[in-house]
Amino acid sequence: PKKTVVITGASSGLGLAAAKALAEQGWQVVMACRDFQKAEKAAKEAGMDPENYQVMHCDLASKQSVRNFVQTFRTQYQSLDALVCNAAVYFPNAHKEGVFLPGLFPGGGPRWSAEGHEMSFAANYLGHFLLCNLLLEDLKKSAPRGTARCVILGTVTATVNGSELGGMIPPLAHVGNFEGLEQGMKAPVTMLDGGAFDGAKAYKDSKVCDVMLMKELHRRFHKETGIVFTSLYPGCIAETGLFREHYPVFQNLFPAFHKTVTKAYVSQEEAGKRLAAVVADDRYGTSGSYYSWEGEAGTGGGGGQDAVSNTDKDFDWFMNYGSFRTLSIDEI
Numbered sequence: 001p002k003k004t005v006v007i008t009g010a011s012s013g014l015g016l017a018a019a020k021a022l023a024e025q026g027w028q029v030v031m032a033c034r035d036f037q038k039a040e041k042a043a044k045e046a047g048m049d050p051e052n053y054q055v056m057h058c059d060l061a062s063k064q065s066v067r068n069f070v071q072t073f074r075t076q077y078q079s080l081d082a083l084v085c086n087a088a089v090y091f092p093n094a095h096k097e098g099v100f101l102p103g104l105f106p107g108g109g110p111r112w113s114a115e116g117h118e119m120s121f122a123a124n125y126l127g128h129f130l131l132c133n134l135l136l137e138d139l140k141k142s143a144p145r146g147t148a149r150c151v152i153l154g155t156v157t158a159t160v161n162g163s164e165l166g167g168m169i170p171p172l173a174h175v176g177n178f179e180g181l182e183q184g185m186k187a188p189v190t191m192l193d194g195g196a197f198d199g200a201k202a203y204k205d206s207k208v209c210d211v212m213l214m215k216e217l218h219r220r221f222h223k224e225t226g227i228v229f230t231s232l233y234p235g236c237i238a239e240t241g242l243f244r245e246h247y248p249v250f251q252n253l254f255p256a257f258h259k260t261v262t263k264a265y266v267s268q269e270e271a272g273k274r275l276a277a278v279v280a281d282d283r284y285g286t287s288g289s290y291y292s293w294e295g296e297a298g299t300g301g302g303g304g305q306d307a308v309s310n311t312d313k314d315f316d317w318f319m320n321y322g323s324f325r326t327l328s329i330d331e332i
């Protein structure tokens with residue numbers, strides 16, 4: 001039987017590229033997307049064979065939608081081989097509430113999920129937290145076959161180890177002692193550390209939580225279940241929809257900057273292959289690993305796939321934040 005993978009946010013960018021790569025390798029791809037029509041159109045335009053994929057509605061910013069997705073999935077699929085937590089939103093210009101200068105600060109303050117949590121935290125982390133918890137049962141069933149993997153997207157911009165250039169650009173990720181989380185992360189609380197709202201920081205903080213989630217899932221469930229939990233940074237895919245709310249001048253210059261100056265640039269297609277490899281390739285089957293790539297081979301940088309590291313040391317910086325804490329599944 002075909003192996004089945006669920007990929008969230010597969011309607012564009014990295015998720016779509018990985019969906020296409022895995023479908024071409026013979027996987028059945030369930031594209032868990034908030035915009036059904038957009039996802040169908042994207043899959044068709046990417047030339048994906050309808051035999052190899054199915055779009056299912058899933059809005060990660062609503063716990064009911066996540067639960068509905070899992071129910072629907074189970075009516076159609078007996079087992080799950082891999083879950084890819086890929087979807088994310090990024091509001092780089094949202095800055096402070098009330099500040100609105102067209103073209104300069106187009107964001108205008110925080111946005112909220114169905115349950116009233118700040119949107120980047122809700123969509124990037126909380127929805128995935130719930131999805132992982134629910135689909136753990138389904139992944140367990142395929143673990144004896146040695147195929148079960150749960151993969152989460154991190155980012156170099158959330159690193160705090162002091163050696164990654166991408167992690168030194170302010171605002172820096174900082175979740176503090178989760179003061180905001182302790183207070184429920186609902187209005188007027190927007191940030192995990194309880195500080196003032198900053199859209200770019202909210203994104204980075206949510207990504208720190210994603211990688212910690214993977215690490216914690218590994219610690220709690222890998223031995224018992226055999227499921228392989230990993231996270232990755234696939235390089236800087238400078239042209240995806242992630243930057244849709246950035247200044248136009250940034251959108252134009254960002255890819256060139258990363259191609260020539262930082263050499264961290266990677267095409268959507270190559271990044272999709274990297275993510276597909278973390279899902280399917282034996283080389284990336286060490287649970288607890290954070291796989292990190294540099295630039296695309298050919299554009300310089302760290303030599304493509306050779307730059308992958310998988311030592312436990314890579315997690316130290318995430319652990320600088322102290323013990324992992326999160327809402328329990330009953331609270332969301």
Ligand code: NDP
Nearest residue numbers: 009011013014059060061086087088153236237240241242
């Ligand atoms: P895109 O914006 O192209 O893709 C993000 C996807 O997430 C879209 O399909 C989007 O759906 C979906 N999404 C957003 N909100 C929700 C929601 N509430 N429910 C369900 N789906 C949602 O960006 P990328 O491809 O660049 O990003 C993919 C992942 O890669 C992210 O996790 C990002 O953090 C990570 N990443 C990206 C890097 C880069 O350089 N681009 C670098 C490092 C990591 P819709 O199409 O409907 O908007």
